[in-house]
Amino acid sequence: MNWQPAPAALEPGHRLYAIGDAHGCAERLRALHRAVRDDLRARPCAQATLVHLGDLIDRGPDSAGCLDAALGFDACPSLSLRGNHEDTALLALAGEGYACADWLDTGGRAALRSWGVSDLSPRATWAAGVPLRHRDYMAGMALHHRAGPYLFVHAGIRPGVPLEEQSRDDLLRIRRAFLDSEADHGCVVVHGHTPTRDRRPELRPNRINLDTGAVFEGGQLTLAVFEADRVGFVQA
Numbered sequence: 001m002n003w004q005p006a007p008a009a010l011e012p013g014h015r016l017y018a019i020g021d022a023h024g025c026a027e028r029l030r031a032l033h034r035a036v037r038d039d040l041r042a043r044p045c046a047q048a049t050l051v052h053l054g055d056l057i058d059r060g061p062d063s064a065g066c067l068d069a070a071l072g073f074d075a076c077p078s079l080s081l082r083g084n085h086e087d088t089a090l091l092a093l094a095g096e097g098y099a100c101a102d103w104l105d106t107g108g109r110a111a112l113r114s115w116g117v118s119d120l121s122p123r124a125t126w127a128a129g130v131p132l133r134h135r136d137y138m139a140g141m142a143l144h145h146r147a148g149p150y151l152f153v154h155a156g157i158r159p160g161v162p163l164e165e166q167s168r169d170d171l172l173r174i175r176r177a178f179l180d181s182e183a184d185h186g187c188v189v190v191h192g193h194t195p196t197r198d199r200r201p202e203l204r205p206n207r208i209n210l211d212t213g214a215v216f217e218g219g220q221l222t223l224a225v226f227e228a229d230r231v232g233f234v235q236a
Contacts, residue, residue: 001232008149008188009229013046016226020210021192024060028221031236037075048076053192054083054154058107060215064114082141083154084172093127155193159183
């Protein structure tokens, strides 16, 4: 584990795990799930939670496998946040015409193939090819999760806006207004959505970016481990 000083501290006995954007890279996701299980066996703690930061699907070869891996993880309590890709997929599967084209253009073809569905088939039939457990899981994904001094969210937040007033679109899609901000958000925001240029996690005083481009050439899928006043990283 590559430990570094964290910008915030958790209570003794608490541990948080977070995994960045998997984008259909199911083998890498399962490898990091094994790393969490191994860590919990080697270093038991009183309370642990795993958070997937969204965009489990699209672009990569096995979106279905990523959802099954998240659904089947049972080493500690876990949850998956909604990413913009899950959001677009749900709209497309519900028959929203504008979302169908958008989904296909941003990686939806690969996701459909992982469910054995052709993007050339009538759009009205797509949902029937996606298992109900996967549709329900995506539909139930939260937009954010607060744990101690950390706020987990897919894309980020609008600086200066209280959490309860944040727009849904910002939580799912914001980039520069959040990424360029040095403001104190009242918490450390742990996010994905925007791949880091060097394929390493980005650690700043007010935010931590775990999207290290898993689906792109040279990219990695990143797991962060938060405990006490430190954070460790594992990549697959």
